[in-house]
Amino acid sequence: MKKSIMSVGLDVHKNSIEVAFADAGSHGEVRSYGKIDGNLSALDKVIRKLEAKGTELHLAYEAGPCSYEIYRHLSSNGYDCTVVAPSMIPRQSGNRIKTDRRDAQMLERLHRAGELTSIYVPALEDEALRDLARAREDARAVERKAKQRILAFLLRHGYRYGGKTPWSRAHFRWIALLKMPHPAQQIVLQESLDALSECTERVNHLTEQIQSLLPQWRMFPVAQALQTLRGVSLIVATTTIAELADLTRFASSVELMSYL
Numbered sequence: 001m002k003k004s005i006m007s008v009g010l011d012v013h014k015n016s017i018e019v020a021f022a023d024a025g026s027h028g029e030v031r032s033y034g035k036i037d038g039n040l041s042a043l044d045k046v047i048r049k050l051e052a053k054g055t056e057l058h059l060a061y062e063a064g065p066c067s068y069e070i071y072r073h074l075s076s077n078g079y080d081c082t083v084v085a086p087s088m089i090p091r092q093s094g095n096r097i098k099t100d101r102r103d104a105q106m107l108e109r110l111h112r113a114g115e116l117t118s119i120y121v122p123a124l125e126d127e128a129l130r131d132l133a134r135a136r137e138d139a140r141a142v143e144r145k146a147k148q149r150i151l152a153f154l155l156r157h158g159y160r161y162g163g164k165t166p167w168s169r170a171h172f173r174w175i176a177l178l179k180m181p182h183p184a185q186q187i188v189l190q191e192s193l194d195a196l197s198e199c200t201e202r203v204n205h206l207t208e209q210i211q212s213l214l215p216q217w218r219m220f221p222v223a224q225a226l227q228t229l230r231g232v233s234l235i236v237a238t239t240t241i242a243e244l245a246d247l248t249r250f251a252s253s254v255e256l257m258s259y260l
Helices: 040-050 069-076 100-113 124-156 169-176 183-216 220-226 234-244 253-259
Strands: 005-012 016-023 031-037 056-062 080-084
Touching: 005 040, 005 100, 016 040, 016 100, 031 040, 031 100, 040 069, 056 069, 056 100, 069 080, 080 100, 124 183, 124 234, 183 220, 183 234, 220 234
Parallel strands: 005 056, 056 080
Antiparallel strands: 005 016, 016 031
């Protein structure tokens, strides 16, 4: 007996999931199942109820802060699941009434009509390396902010470095010899230098972790190949490949550059 097909739209939030469903076909009524807890056990319970009569389910939800946990869980259990790009979801102009129920039903209608654009879901290992590379980038941003605060503090009190390269060993020696007019200002300078040192240590630690884990990554040969290009370091190669993941998902170089 051929299974009937049902499409399901999920409006996913941190602590809840709004569920809407409809039978396949453009004339089927979109019905609201209601709001459930945001955990996978509650979702599994709903799925079992919806497929109780031999229905084949096709599910979709919008990419967001809850990431790909639902997709990986459903896919591992054999369900067809699509994660859709929020920026590519058609929106009705003038419709300013927004509720979880309406969002789930709209998602379901568009999913059933085939008007949603799916996104690429990275492998768990690829996402893990991407998280590590992004953590290093975040640490680098904090380090840059710490440097900017020190330079702004010194400039405000009339101290200008006359050397060519800022944050070189000579620059650090110059800062270490400075004597501020007031003890409170000396404390501020020293605390700022200590904060910068901690940021630098964190960046170095994350860099070492990337170097340690990279040889175990399935994309390591690609990262190695990328380093043959002039000016591409290990960190640059790792960050680039971690963000792009599987390059075979791009049909052409034009598509790759459009993504970048």
